Amino acid sequence: MKRRTFVAAAASLPAVNILSGTARAQSKEIRMIESGGASGDSIEKGYIEPLFKKTGIKVVRENPSSLGKLRALVESGQTTTTLFELGSGIILQAKKLGLIEKVDWAAVNPAEMFPEAKNEYGFGYQYFSTIMAWRKGVKEPKSFAEFFDTKAFPGKRCLPDFPHYCLPFALQAAGVPIDKLFPLDVDLAFKKLNEIKKDVAVWWKAGAQPPQLMKDNEVQYSICWSGRVVGDPAFGLNFAGGKADLSFIAIVKGSSPENKAAAYKLFHEMSLPENQAKAAEVISYTGPSPNLDALLPKDKLWQFPTSKQNKAVQYFENAEWWADNGEAVNKKWEAFKLSL
Amino acid sequence: MRSSGFSFIAPLLVLMVFAFNLPILYMLGLAFWSKGQGFTLEHYEGLVEAPVYLRVLGNTMRIALIATLANVIIGYPLAHWMRGLQNRARLIAIALVVLPFWVSILVRTYAWIVVLGNGGLVNRALMWLGLTDAPVSFLYNELGVTIGMANVLLPFLVLPLFAAMIRIDDRLMQAAASLGAPPRTIFWKVYFPLTLPALAAGTLLVFILCLGFYVTPAILGGGRVPMISNLLDTLINQIPRWEQASAISTILLIVTLLIFAAYRRLDRKASA
Numbered sequence: 001m002k003r004r005t006f007v008a009a010a011a012s013l014p015a016v017n018i019l020s021g022t023a024r025a026q027s028k029e030i031r032m033i034e035s036g037g038a039s040g041d042s043i044e045k046g047y048i049e050p051l052f053k054k055t056g057i058k059v060v061r062e063n064p065s066s067l068g069k070l071r072a073l074v075e076s077g078q079t080t081t082t083l084f085e086l087g088s089g090i091i092l093q094a095k096k097l098g099l100i101e102k103v104d105w106a107a108v109n110p111a112e113m114f115p116e117a118k119n120e121y122g123f124g125y126q127y128f129s130t131i132m133a134w135r136k137g138v139k140e141p142k143s144f145a146e147f148f149d150t151k152a153f154p155g156k157r158c159l160p161d162f163p164h165y166c167l168p169f170a171l172q173a174a175g176v177p178i179d180k181l182f183p184l185d186v187d188l189a190f191k192k193l194n195e196i197k198k199d200v201a202v203w204w205k206a207g208a209q210p211p212q213l214m215k216d217n218e219v220q221y222s223i224c225w226s227g228r229v230v231g232d233p234a235f236g237l238n239f240a241g242g243k244a245d246l247s248f249i250a251i252v253k254g255s256s257p258e259n260k261a262a263a264y265k266l267f268h269e270m271s272l273p274e275n276q277a278k279a280a281e282v283i284s285y286t287g288p289s290p291n292l293d294a295l296l297p298k299d300k301l302w303q304f305p306t307s308k309q310n311k312a313v314q315y316f317e318n319a320e321w322w323a324d325n326g327e328a329v330n331k332k333w334e335a336f337k338l339s340l
Numbered sequence: 341m342r343s344s345g346f347s348f349i350a351p352l353l354v355l356m357v358f359a360f361n362l363p364i365l366y367m368l369g370l371a372f373w374s375k376g377q378g379f380t381l382e383h384y385e386g387l388v389e390a391p392v393y394l395r396v397l398g399n400t401m402r403i404a405l406i407a408t409l410a411n412v413i414i415g416y417p418l419a420h421w422m423r424g425l426q427n428r429a430r431l432i433a434i435a436l437v438v439l440p441f442w443v444s445i446l447v448r449t450y451a452w453i454v455v456l457g458n459g460g461l462v463n464r465a466l467m468w469l470g471l472t473d474a475p476v477s478f479l480y481n482e483l484g485v486t487i488g489m490a491n492v493l494l495p496f497l498v499l500p501l502f503a504a505m506i507r508i509d510d511r512l513m514q515a516a517a518s519l520g521a522p523p524r525t526i527f528w529k530v531y532f533p534l535t536l537p538a539l540a541a542g543t544l545l546v547f548i549l550c551l552g553f554y555v556t557p558a559i560l561g562g563g564r565v566p567m568i569s570n571l572l573d574t575l576i577n578q579i580p581r582w583e584q585a586s587a588i589s590t591i592l593l594i595v596t597l598l599i600f601a602a603y604r605r606l607d608r609k610a611s612a
Contacts, residue, residue: 068580161563203563
């Protein structure tokens with residue numbers, strides 16, 4: 001693998017040199033910090049490899065990506081890492097803290113994209129869903145009201161240890177329809193969570209936990225990321241009431257113009273539906289092209305967060321609300337955790 | 341002569357000051373500054389206004405205390421038993437106590453999932469023996485965290501304790517017996533006081549290590565056992581509110597130092 005990329009690099013070198021003589025100066029190698037796992041591999045296969053074949057630009061990946069790491073990068077005045085993956089809520093925080101740069105969309109010149117993915121401060125590259133799933137063989141819930149009904153659907157639950165996942169689901173269980181979730185009724189949500197907390201065996205922090213715990217029969221029902229459970233015959237799942245969210249790749253504050261130019265080249269590759277289809281082969285999350293569905297295998301459409309039948313039954317994350325209320329809710333969350 | 345001695349330790353001193361002490365001072369100082377405003381106490385005020393973080397600290401202390409007690413209850417008899425063994429058996433016992441040191445803490449912690457899980461060794465044995473009908477929840481609660489922490493920290497208590505016990509002269513106990521003291525009195529009046537300094541030192545070491553535990557509560561706590569280092573992780577990596585994290589760390593450091601000071605005072609009184 002390494003040797004092959006090296007040979008390819010050597011072969012494409014003269015051509016690239018001629019090209020870069022006319023084009024704007026850009027780096028030959030940039031660094032990216034992404035969230036890791038299969039998601040990182042999908043970036044490699046879907047976008048980094050095609051970019052390298054076309055332009056000879058190398059993108060070196062590191063992970064995981066936490067906001068604290070980004071703050072440390074920027075405050076220490078580094079300019080070695082250009083690209084940083086951030087969640088939809090976190091990108092607003094990063095913008096407020098002055099940790100990321102505006103994207104020059106004219107320089108990116110992207111193919112057609114969903115408008116919410118074309119953020120002033122980042123490229124929305126991957127839709128992912130947080131949904132209910134269960135171990136095959138248990139009674140199958142059809143809504144979050146049923147999922148949270150531990151009497152009718154007995155079994156241990158595994159929920160995310162993050163309030164921005166749990167609260168909207170708890171509100172659905174309390175009868176709030178998905179189009180009226182925001183602004184969140186925080187007190188009502190905690191009331192519902194207090195009702196079922198004794199049936200929650202584990203509050204997960206890492207996305208790999210819920211599928212493993214369901215396989216081990218430690219828990220029977222989970223709220224987890226769709227990409228971790230679709231396609232595995234051990235699990236059942238339902239997108240109803242799930243949360244659709246978008247991950248962004250942003251440009252680290254203080255990046256040099258040469259690195260930015262290379263980053264925009266990668267953004268362009270990321271906007272192409274044929275590349276997004278390649279990425280979706282690695283992980284069942286989808287890119288921001290409205291024309292992607294046609295390129296995806298028909299029998300797998302039900303697995304993807306943005307396919308029509310799934311997009312219609314989910315709610316979309318409201319990052320603005322969380323940017324304003326996140327900190328206060330986090331404190332309540334810690335207090336709630338102490339009451340477990 | 342003096343200055344030449346100093347030049348030998350200078351590299352280490354410089355390393356400690358620049359790589360360890362200064363960053364710590366910077367970290368502690370973070371809590372007193374806010375961007376554009378200069379000196380501030382707002383991060384400490386925040387702690388007082390919303391005492392939830394202090395309650396997590398209190399919870400951490402409580403769990404550290406329980407885990408330390410569990411360690412003493414298991415560790416003291418173990419060390420005492422090892423003292424009475426023959427040479428070869430003693431070597432094997434020491435090896436078994438030290439062995440876990442060579443295994444990554446992460447691996448040891450995950451091993452408990454295999455042992456204590458619903459379908460784990462212990463639960464299967466219990467159900468096979470007919471002692472329980474349903475699996476007992478050993479994991480993802482305080483019990484699991486306590487077991488995991490006691491396991492990881494046991495050598496820290498047993499080794500110093502064993503070293504102190506092995507130095508105790510057998511003739512002291514024989515003398516007490518010859519004067520007519522029953523075994524119970526010999527233990528409490530002669531043997532135990534001689535082991536007390538090592539027990540106190542080991543206990544304190546274990547307690548302080550417990551306060552900073554991260555991996556074990558994260559894996560075996562199932563998110564249901566809030567401890568201060570896991571909260572600090574959230575504040576540093578996710579939110580990121582380093583100033584608040586710094587204020588909490590400062591309080592944690594002060595509490596630890598107070599406990600250490602109390603121990604030193606006790607120790608001096610005991611040896612005086």
